[in-house]
Amino acid sequence: MGILRLGVCVAGVYSMFLLWAVAQERLSVPFQSIAHPSKSDRFESSLFINTCQSAASAISAFLYLLIGSSRGGTLSHMLGLSKPLRHQSATRRPANVTSNGHSAKGGGQHANGHNVQHQHKHAPAIRPSAQEVLLRYLQCSVLITIAAPFGFASLSHISYPTMVLAKSCKLVPVMIMNVLLYRRKFALHKYIVVGMVTTGIAMFMGFGKSKGGKATSQSSVYGLSLLLINLAIDGATNSTQDEVFSRYRVNGQQMMFFINLFSTILTSTLLILPLPFIPVIHPSHSTTAEFFTALDFIRTHPSIMVPLAQYALTGALGQLFIFETLQHFGSLTLVTITLTRKMFTMVLSVFVYNHRLTLGQWAGAGVVFAGIVLEAWVKRKDIHAKRVLLEKEKARLKSL
Numbered sequence: 001m002g003i004l005r006l007g008v009c010v011a012g013v014y015s016m017f018l019l020w021a022v023a024q025e026r027l028s029v030p031f032q033s034i035a036h037p038s039k040s041d042r043f044e045s046s047l048f049i050n051t052c053q054s055a056a057s058a059i060s061a062f063l064y065l066l067i068g069s070s071r072g073g074t075l076s077h078m079l080g081l082s083k084p085l086r087h088q089s090a091t092r093r094p095a096n097v098t099s100n101g102h103s104a105k106g107g108g109q110h111a112n113g114h115n116v117q118h119q120h121k122h123a124p125a126i127r128p129s130a131q132e133v134l135l136r137y138l139q140c141s142v143l144i145t146i147a148a149p150f151g152f153a154s155l156s157h158i159s160y161p162t163m164v165l166a167k168s169c170k171l172v173p174v175m176i177m178n179v180l181l182y183r184r185k186f187a188l189h190k191y192i193v194v195g196m197v198t199t200g201i202a203m204f205m206g207f208g209k210s211k212g213g214k215a216t217s218q219s220s221v222y223g224l225s226l227l228l229i230n231l232a233i234d235g236a237t238n239s240t241q242d243e244v245f246s247r248y249r250v251n252g253q254q255m256m257f258f259i260n261l262f263s264t265i266l267t268s269t270l271l272i273l274p275l276p277f278i279p280v281i282h283p284s285h286s287t288t289a290e291f292f293t294a295l296d297f298i299r300t301h302p303s304i305m306v307p308l309a310q311y312a313l314t315g316a317l318g319q320l321f322i323f324e325t326l327q328h329f330g331s332l333t334l335v336t337i338t339l340t341r342k343m344f345t346m347v348l349s350v351f352v353y354n355h356r357l358t359l360g361q362w363a364g365a366g367v368v369f370a371g372i373v374l375e376a377w378v379k380r381k382d383i384h385a386k387r388v389l390l391e392k393e394k395a396r397l398k399s400l
Helices: 002-027 046-068 130-154 160-167 171-182 188-206 214-247 252-272 290-300 302-352 359-399
Strands: none
Touching: 002 160, 002 302, 046 130, 046 252, 046 290, 046 302, 130 214, 130 252, 160 188, 160 214, 160 302, 160 359, 171 214, 188 359, 214 252, 252 290, 252 302, 290 302
């Protein structure tokens, strides 16, 4: 049963996110107008795209929780807002055991697998209010809403393989934001991984062929700058999610529901407001509400409907498979699956959209993935060592 579940999870993550990646890249290129067949236009409303995906994700997470909830349970308990929520502390759980049951050397181990110093070793046991947890979810939603337009806008200036490669390196901004926001410390090998990742991205960008000379080079730098902003905000989001998992007793589907619900509310509000021109976030100069502009674009460019629906649905289902994998098989298995998935995504993009990479770019990609593999290998080694220690401790206790 376990092997079958793992196979379903792997197939789900691969199929959903490979289809999601194809749709994402398709949404970044022009669509043909039915009014003027010789004219093609880009769909610039990243707010509308993100609203579609966050709404689909919130609905799928709610249905997942509803199906998996016990009969007779309350709605607040199903959503993780009832009294069982509690602050983790040494009085409730040993300092060397984490929320997912893994032993953590020298402190807690957060949801992304980063070993950090235990922040709440002597904190008193308290029961935070539902409002406190919801504010944390809202914080994540605000960050996601701000970050998404930068990633979408960067695709107008850099290739999709470049974006996939950079997105594979979330460890870098996550580490930086964890250090800056929460004063956490990391093992030496993580800094080595960061160095390899940075070198690999520099190689990938440096060895790329420039067809348009200086203008193309400047556009690539601008696109990479937008992507770096996106990654930095993503790092703040991930570190905040780590903090929620470490402080409160919630599961992934509950977090997925509330973050996507709040994101949908935020982006829907922005869509119906007559916003002024805001670079990247609201690039239209029209004072008309973006919601109506987006609907008008879909009416005149109906070919966008299929990739838009594909992007929203596959993204929502893919998130469910990710949380299912995390819940039943742990973060190490999830890292391995997502790492190989991103490699296949980049290769798929190269062949589907005919991107041409130089040998230097392939070498740079190899350095990046080698760094991520090193991170996964050290993590596996640490977890194995901790399991051995736990087994020895159990055997010692039985002998007493």
